[in-house]
Amino acid sequence: TGVIQSMKFPEKDAEENIINSIKLFQFLKDYKIKKIIFSSSMGVLGDNLLSSNLSCHNPLNFYAASKSSVENYLNVFKKTYGIKTFILRFSNVYGKFSKKKLSVVAAFFKSIIGNNKVSVNGNGNQFRDFLFVDDLVEVIEKLLFTKKYDYLNKKPIHVATGKSFTINQLVKIFKKDLGIKFKILKKKGSIGDIKKSFVKINEVRKLKKNFTSITKGLKITYHWYKKNYWFMKILILGADGYLGWPTSMFFSKHGHDVKIFDNFVKKKIENEENIKPLFPQIPLAERVNLW
Numbered sequence: 700t701g702v703i704q705s706m707k708f709p710e711k712d713a714e715e716n717i718i719n720s721i722k723l724f725q726f727l728k729d730y731k732i733k734k735i736i737f738s739s740s741m742g743v744l745g746d747n748l749l750s751s752n753l754s755c756h757n758p759l760n761f762y763a764a765s766k767s768s769v770e771n772y773l774n775v776f777k778k779t780y781g782i783k784t785f786i787l788r789f790s791n792v793y794g795k796f797s798k799k800k801l802s803v804v805a806a807f808f809k810s811i812i813g814n815n816k817v818s819v820n821g822n823g824n825q826f827r828d829f830l831f832v833d834d835l836v837e838v839i840e841k842l843l844f845t846k847k848y849d850y851l852n853k854k855p856i857h858v859a860t861g862k863s864f865t866i867n868q869l870v871k872i873f874k875k876d877l878g879i880k881f882k883i884l885k886k887k888g889s890i891g892d893i894k895k896s897f898v899k900i901n902e903v904r905k906l907k908k909n910f911t912s913i914t915k916g917l918k919i920t921y922h923w924y925k926k927n928y929w930f931m932k933i934l935i936l937g938a939d940g941y942l943g944w945p946t947s948m949f950f951s952k953h954g955h956d957v958k959i960f961d962n963f964v965k966k967k968i969e970n971e972e973n974i975k976p977l978f979p980q981i982p983l984a985e986r987v988n989l990w
Contacts, residue, residue: 701801702742705762706891716765717772724776735773736785736842741828741857743767743788746895760891770855777852785842785852790859790896794832794916795923799953803866804829807873808921813930813956815881821888823867826895828859831916838906848906856902860910863897869913876914877921932956 705712720737727735742763743756758764770786777784793804807817838858842848864872873879933950937943938959951957 700762700765702760702762702891703801703889705765706760706889709761712761712765716762717768720769721772724773728776728780728782732782734783734785734843735776736787736839737769737773739770739786739788739855740766741788741790741859741896741898742893743770744896744898746893759893762891783849783852786855787839787842787858788855788898789835790828790830790857790898792830792832792835794920797832797920798924798928803827803869804917804920807869808924809928809930811873811879811881812924812928816884817870817873817881818884818886819866819870820886820892823870824865824894825892826863826865826897827869828861828863828896828898829869829913829916830859831911831913831919833916834860834907834910838903841906851902851905854902856906857898857900858903859898859900860913861898861900862913864913872914872917877917879921930955933958935959937961 700712700715724735740763742760743758743766745757745759745763756767756770758767773784773786776782791802791804793800793802797805798809810817835858838856842851870883873881931950933955935943935947935950935957938947939961943959943961947957947959
């Protein structure tokens with residue numbers, strides 16, 4: 700799940716994030732699991748400027764709203780059943796093995812490798828705190844395997860670097876520090892997008908003092924993408940069929956340039972990213988929601 704998908708399909712987002720989390724917590728309770736680490740999001744705070752009020756939730760999209768809800772459910776499990784719980788609010792995580800992510804850094808790398816372009820939503824002045832995945836893993840390992848940090852479970856922990864960059868600044872780093880040449884496409888701002896996010900990271904500093912610089916982290920990530928990400932231009936015939944449509948959705952979600960051909964009499968084709976119909980659309984019936 701993610702911000703964009705949650706705004707399109709809020710019920711699906713609630714099912715995956717809230718209902719399935721509750722089922723998992725019930726299972727862990729029944730099997731007497733003693734420690735739970737929940738991956739929340741700094742999005743639960745909404746637009747914030749060095750927020751220190753950890754209990755002030757102001758989500759601006761359904762994804763963040765679902766994370767906020769799960770935090771509250773987890774606190775009830777903690778108080779009721781005595782389970783040691785840690786709520787980690789991740790900032791904008793990037794790094795190796797992220798080709799299925801839809802976040803900005805992953806989207807940039809996939810688009811650059813695919814067609815030498817990047818899309819910037821809105822004016823590009825949205826601030827993000829970019830966290831390299833290796834730093835996040837180190838924090839989680841310490842909480843899982845080192846008892847001396849158990850006292851940190853009393854309140855949510857903001858896992859971030861404490862340094863924020865605009866999307867425009869990120870583009871400059873890609874061009875200047877990574878030496879990548881690409882075309883910039885301007886798009887309309889996304890619904891539910893957070894504009895400003897700055898948080899205090901006092902608690903996570905007790906777990907990790909220094910974080911990977913954004914330039915170093917991006918260079919490592921770019922090297923990984925060049926070795927591991929593959930891009931195709933795909934034409935799918937009979938895209939309205941039983942196998943054709945889910946196949947089209949699968950490849951488009953993974954960033955490939957998908958063109959489809961059929962008469963589309965069964966389903967209404969929506970404007971899915973990377974899917975370009977080559978035949979006039981005939982909206983005689985709604986497309987089955989296969990998201």
